[in-house]
Amino acid sequence: MAEQLHKGLEGVLVAESEMSYIDGDAGRLVYRGYDIEELARGASYEEVLYLLWEGELPTADELADFAEPMAAERGVTDKVLTTLADLAEADEDPMAALRTGVSMLSADEPEGDADPQNSDAARRKGRRIVAKIPTVLANYDRFRRGEAHIEPREDLSYAGNFLYMLTGEEPSEVAEETFDMALILHADHGLNASTFTSMVIGSTLADVYSAVTGGIGALSGPLHGGANQDVIEALLELDDSDMDPVEWVKSKSEAGERVPGWGHRVYNTKDPRANILQAKLEDLSAADGETKWLEYTTGIEAYLTDEKGLPEQGIAPNVDFYSGAVYYKLGIPVDMYTPIFAMSRAGGWLGHVFEYQSDNRLIRPRGRYTGPEDREFVPIDER
Numbered sequence: 592m593a594e595q596l597h598k599g600l601e602g603v604l605v606a607e608s609e610m611s612y613i614d615g616d617a618g619r620l621v622y623r624g625y626d627i628e629e630l631a632r633g634a635s636y637e638e639v640l641y642l643l644w645e646g647e648l649p650t651a652d653e654l655a656d657f658a659e660p661m662a663a664e665r666g667v668t669d670k671v672l673t674t675l676a677d678l679a680e681a682d683e684d685p686m687a688a689l690r691t692g693v694s695m696l697s698a699d700e701p702e703g704d705a706d707p708q709n710s711d712a713a714r715r716k717g718r719r720i721v722a723k724i725p726t727v728l729a730n731y732d733r734f735r736r737g738e739a740h741i742e743p744r745e746d747l748s749y750a751g752n753f754l755y756m757l758t759g760e761e762p763s764e765v766a767e768e769t770f771d772m773a774l775i776l777h778a779d780h781g782l783n784a785s786t787f788t789s790m791v792i793g794s795t796l797a798d799v800y801s802a803v804t805g806g807i808g809a810l811s812g813p814l815h816g817g818a819n820q821d822v823i824e825a826l827l828e829l830d831d832s833d834m835d836p837v838e839w840v841k842s843k844s845e846a847g848e849r850v851p852g853w854g855h856r857v858y859n860t861k862d863p864r865a866n867i868l869q870a871k872l873e874d875l876s877a878a879d880g881e882t883k884w885l886e887y888t889t890g891i892e893a894y895l896t897d898e899k900g901l902p903e904q905g906i907a908p909n910v911d912f913y914s915g916a917v918y919y920k921l922g923i924p925v926d927m928y929t930p931i932f933a934m935s936r937a938g939g940w941l942g943h944v945f946e947y948q949s950d951n952r953l954i955r956p957r958g959r960y961t962g963p964e965d966r967e968f969v970p971i972d973e974r
Contacts, residue, residue: 664722665743679734692727697800729756779939793944821851822915836890852912861907868913
């Protein structure tokens with residue numbers, strides 16, 4: 592009997608992990624045993640990164656020993672900045688610029704010749720990568736806007752420093768808190784395509800720069816990382832129309848088009864991360880008095896779930912449905928949404944690589960051959 596084919600590895604267990612757990616029926620996401628809502632509301636991204644890598648929440652001293660050296664690694668060399676400026680002038684896609692920038696960081700890695708099986712060295716390298724990604728992204732965006740680069744600040748949080756470099760101004764408390772929460776919510780989510788890609792690369796004992804660069808490549812695909820950008824572009828279309836949210840959704844349905852940000856491969860109910868970001872969108876709207884993005888998103892959700900219920904749209908909103916509006920309220924350029932996803936998820940990629948390499952086995956699946964058999968070779972002068 593032929594072995595069963597699982598296209599896309601659907602339903603196939605390929606590894607064990609203690610990092611994150613998803614209950615799709617209950618709409619629950621857990622990092623290392625902690626509910627995502629508790630972490631998002633009570634911890635910082637740096638604390639969650641420590642949790643994902645080390646297995647426990649840090650004490651105050653442990654967090655300082657982890658976060659302070661990482662903050663000190665935020666700067667990048669002039670060579671990297673020059674390359675980013677060249678990419679900006681060429682109008683390179685931000686995800687491609689990030690991929691190139693992260694790959695280039697390895698040239699200045701002080702432990703470049705470390706044994707690939709040295710887990711402590713791999714963690715130090717990973718910390719440098721995570722520290723520098725915001726600097727790469729923020730300065731790339733500044734260059735393409737014709738603005739001078741900004742040096743990172745060690746006295747700001749990971750989230751606050753990125754927003755500062757991006758805008759040139761220290762963020763408000765609600766903006767920093769919201770962005771920090773968004774980073775936590777996107778830090779890990781099981782063996783998605785980009786995480787699995789990073790694990791496959793890590794299983795070869797390639798260095799962590801290669802693993803993160805590969806993860807960025809996987810995330811750049813439109814079937815994986817671009818949904819939050821699709822959502823805000825759809826909401827901007829609604830904003831430019833003369834329709835209210837319900838009329839707009841009806842027009843989309845009649846045209847056979849989907850509303851982006853609905854349904855999920857894993858969740859059979861509302862994505863728990865969407866609930867959290869919806870609450871932060873409410874906070875941002877209350878802070879600046881502009882409520883239309885909140886009205887658009889909640890109006891669409893109310894219609895699709897309570898009044899109409901279109902099964903082809905998916906059961907409920909996923910995280911992207913609200914993250915797009917949140918990022919827009921924070922003043923982040925639309926085509927930077929997926930790179931920000933990568934900035935957050937890089938910590939999860941690295942955590943899975945560290946975990947898998949602790950009991951490593953080269954990932955090497957098989958494919959079923961379906962081509963011709965027993966063909967007779969004919970030399971080229973006889974064809």
